[in-house]
Amino acid sequence: MNFQDKALSGFVLFVFEVLLPAYTKDKIHQNIKKERKVPMNQKVLLMGGSYFIGKKIADVLSKEYSVTVLNRGTKPKSENVETIICDRNDSQAMKIALSEKHFDFVIDVSGTNAEQSKILCENLNLESVKSFVFISSSAVYDVEHLNIPFSENDFLAENKYWTDYGTNKIEAENYLIKNFDKADTNLFILRPPYVYGENNYAQRESFIFEHLLKDKPIIVPNNGETKLQFIYSGDLANIIKTLIQSNLSGTNIFNVGNKKPVTINEWIMACANAIGKKAKIICFDYEANSYSARDFFPFFDYNNVLDVNKINEIYSQETPFIDGLKIAFEQFLKDRDNIIFKPNVIKNEENILKSQNIN
DSSP states (O other): OOHHHHHHHHHHHHIIIIISOOOOOOOOOTTSOOOOOOOTTOEEEEESOSSHHHHHHHHHHTTTSEEEEEEOSOSOOOTTSEEEEOOTTOHHHHHHHHTTOOOSEEEESSOOSHHHHHHHHHHSOGGGOSEEEEEOOGGGBOGGGOOSSBOTTSOBOOOTTTTHHHHHHHHHHHHHHHHTTTSSSEEEEEEOSEEESTTOOSSSHHHHHHHHHTTOOEEEEBTSOOEEOEEEHHHHHHHHHHHHTSOOOSEEEEEOOOSSOEEHHHHHHHHHHHHTOOOOEEEEOTGGGTOOGGGTSSSOSSOOOBOOHHHHTTOOOOOOHHHHHHHHHHHHHHHGGGOOOOHHHHHHHHHHHHHTTOO
16 A cells, blocks of 8 residues: 555544544543532633633633733733733742732743742732642653653653753643642643644644645655644633633643544644645655754654543543634634744755755
């Protein structure tokens, strides 16, 4: 069976298993009460909140909570939320900004290291905070010494692909676990793989959409069978809402992502399917040609797959992949003229295609 036949058969299976999942009812864990009415006067502090993941969380939570976002004010203000303009790295500024504020829930989307977590916690009035949510990352897993899918209980160490980003997230997690160990505040640590959706500043689905619209070939690492796992930004927001409304107590760590991973080839074909275009995929042995995967493609070449059974006991709904990509594409068309794709990636693509005698 040649590559095209394998890709076609794999895509047919992918359509039935991933693109068209029916929405399922939430399976609520035994120690969690069913969703209850939320008093509108409950207050949420959202660190970040102006773009992509944070904006989606703000949009979802502002329907039921009084949401305040804290950021540097570099993006347009979100609707239906209050905004505190402050540099979270400035402890004195954070003290002034938060000293008179009281929040029921804190959601940290923008935190990247232990020092930022420390500054935030030291300047919050923690006696009023019922739950603290920290968005960590699958980059905390020591992928060289683990098998997929990665579990919440797996060993954490430097990820060779994400290096400092991953180790900084580990240190932030450790600080928060220690800080809330004997506190009345519940701690939720969420580890997503790749988040996708509208306003994604990472040039991932937008990179593919642009190639598809221009009928440009898409170069993939090796045979394109590396496994990726995604989560739609709206699903992540609803998971957060479900957790802060639950009766879970203490520290809880969850991998969060779609139930099934996809290969690079399947992801590209899903993007193409979402916008009604055909993809031309070029397989490239990048190591033999002295390139790295990120020189020409938006993902590292490693299997990034999480075990998400634990979160699915609490929240199992999932936006069908094709639907999420369609929403992302609609926003991409609005923003397309303002997106500047990386010149070095474009140049590398040109050189690779030329070396392969592909126009």
